Amino acid sequence: MTSVPTIRLNNGVEIPQLGFGTYQIKQDDTKEAVVAALEVGFRHIDTAEMYGNEKQVGQAVRASGLDRGEVFVTSKLNNGFHAHDDALKAFNRSLEDLEFDYLDLFLIHWPLPDVGDFVETWRAMEEIYRSGRAKAVGVSNFQPHHLRRLLEETETVPTVNQIEAHPYLTQDELRAFDAEHGIATEAWSPIAQGKVLDDPTITRIAGRHGRTPAQVTLRWHLQRGDIVFPKSVKRSRMEENFDVFGFDLGEDEIDQISRLNRDERVGPDPDRFNWIP
Numbered sequence: 001m002t003s004v005p006t007i008r009l010n011n012g013v014e015i016p017q018l019g020f021g022t023y024q025i026k027q028d029d030t031k032e033a034v035v036a037a038l039e040v041g042f043r044h045i046d047t048a049e050m051y052g053n054e055k056q057v058g059q060a061v062r063a064s065g066l067d068r069g070e071v072f073v074t075s076k077l078n079n080g081f082h083a084h085d086d087a088l089k090a091f092n093r094s095l096e097d098l099e100f101d102y103l104d105l106f107l108i109h110w111p112l113p114d115v116g117d118f119v120e121t122w123r124a125m126e127e128i129y130r131s132g133r134a135k136a137v138g139v140s141n142f143q144p145h146h147l148r149r150l151l152e153e154t155e156t157v158p159t160v161n162q163i164e165a166h167p168y169l170t171q172d173e174l175r176a177f178d179a180e181h182g183i184a185t186e187a188w189s190p191i192a193q194g195k196v197l198d199d200p201t202i203t204r205i206a207g208r209h210g211r212t213p214a215q216v217t218l219r220w221h222l223q224r225g226d227i228v229f230p231k232s233v234k235r236s237r238m239e240e241n242f243d244v245f246g247f248d249l250g251e252d253e254i255d256q257i258s259r260l261n262r263d264e265r266v267g268p269d270p271d272r273f274n275w276i277p
Contacts, residue, residue, distance in 0.1 A: 004043065004245075007227060009159040010182040013136045015105070016072055017222060018244070019044030019229035021188070027053050033233045034060030038071065040238045046186075046229045048076035048109055049094055050277065058098035068100065076109040076140060077125075079276045082116040087124035095133065106134040107162060111146045114274045118146065119153050126156045138162070140188075141270040144177045151181060162186035165226060167196045167217060170261040179225075186227040191217050193266050201260060205253050218244045220257045 006014040020037040022030060022045065030053040034045060038060065047057045054075060061071050075098070081090035091106060106128060111118045125137040138160035139147070150158065161178050165171045165187035178185045196202055197213040206216045214230070218241060221228040230241040249257075268275075 004041070005222075007184055007225075009136055009184055010157055011136055011159055013104070013159065015136075015160075015184070015227060016042075016044035017227050018042070018218075018242070019046055019072070019074075019227070020238070021229040021231035022047045022053055022057060023051055023188070023231060025051070025053060025231065025233060027056055029233050030056035031060045031063065035063055036235045037238050038064040038066060040235065040242050042238070042242060043070060044072040044074075044229065046074045048107075049078040049090060049097075050076065050109060054094055054097040055099075058100060062099070072104045073098070073100070074105040074107065075103055076107040077121070079110055079112055079115070082108075082112060082118065082121040084120055084124045087121055088127065091128050091134070102132070103134045105136045105138060105160065107138045107140045107160070108142075110141050110273055110275075111139070111143070111270055112274050112276075113146070113271060115276065119149055122150050122154050122156075122158075126154065129156060136160070138183070140186075141273070143270055144174060146270075147177065147181070147183070157181060158183050160184045160186050160227065162188055164189050164265060164267045165221070166190055166192040166266075167199065167202065167220065167257050167260040168192050168262045168264040169266075170258050172258075172261070175224075175226075184227060185225070186229070187221050188229070189266055190221050190226075190228045190230055192264075195266065196260070199260060201256050205249070205256065209247050209249075211247060212240060214240060215244050216249070217257070219247065219249055220254055223249055223254060224258075 020042040138158040140162035
């Protein structure tokens with residue numbers, strides 16, 4: 001089986017650089033999809049309370065026959081539970097739904113700038129981390145000005161910042177900020193929900209390597225240091241997404257893909273997104 005490289009987070013935890021995402025996978029399909037992903041070789045599963053499929057992710061990990069310690073599992077704090085005590089209860093609920101004793105990584109899903117004080121939310125995350133029931137804690141969709149507040153007002157540097165990133169939204173400045181402060185960058189929507197797959201630059205590079213546009217895009221992410229977790233319910237696509245370690249892009253090819261940046265989002269702007277379910 002292909003060995004997936006790991007990245008050492010700022011607290012020493014090792015995270016597989018390639019994982020499997022479960023966003024928008026229906027509850028009825030999640031267990032089967034995650035079991036298939038684990039059979040293909042994925043050992044990093046990304047879920048969230050907001051996705052509504054934590055219970056099925058936990059079922060899949062147990063059904064896989066793998067030891068719990070062999071699978072890195074991330075979940076995220078839902079937007080309605082940013083108050084300190086609510087965050088603690090929401091974390092407990094995630095563990096109960098997953099039927100796990102611990103999470104490998106727990107994230108604040110969105111900063112919600114107009115809803116509450118995410119610094120207080122982060123203090124609850126610090127308590128969760130100190131309890132040992134989350135091996136690492138981090139954030140998702142945080143911009144530099146959000147991160148600066150955490151760095152200035154709290155004691156724990158987030159281990160990761162999970163952000164929308166793809167060739168049409170390269171996020172170079174935010175990724176540089178993360179790197180400067182020892183925060184690993186995770187990329188969600190790594191192929192822009194398929195929008196980049198017909199791009200002439202990417203298809204040309206894919207043809208040169210005898211690879212698919214999705215494989216080339218994922219390889220671009222990996223070579224620039226992103227942690228990435230593509231999603232599919234089709235096993236053939238999972239196998240394609242996992243088969244990204246048998247080739248390398250040249251520096252000129254990485255630059256060509258990076259120059260496709262349009263600052264174009266497929267998801268919400270974190271500075272404006274305040275949705276609570």
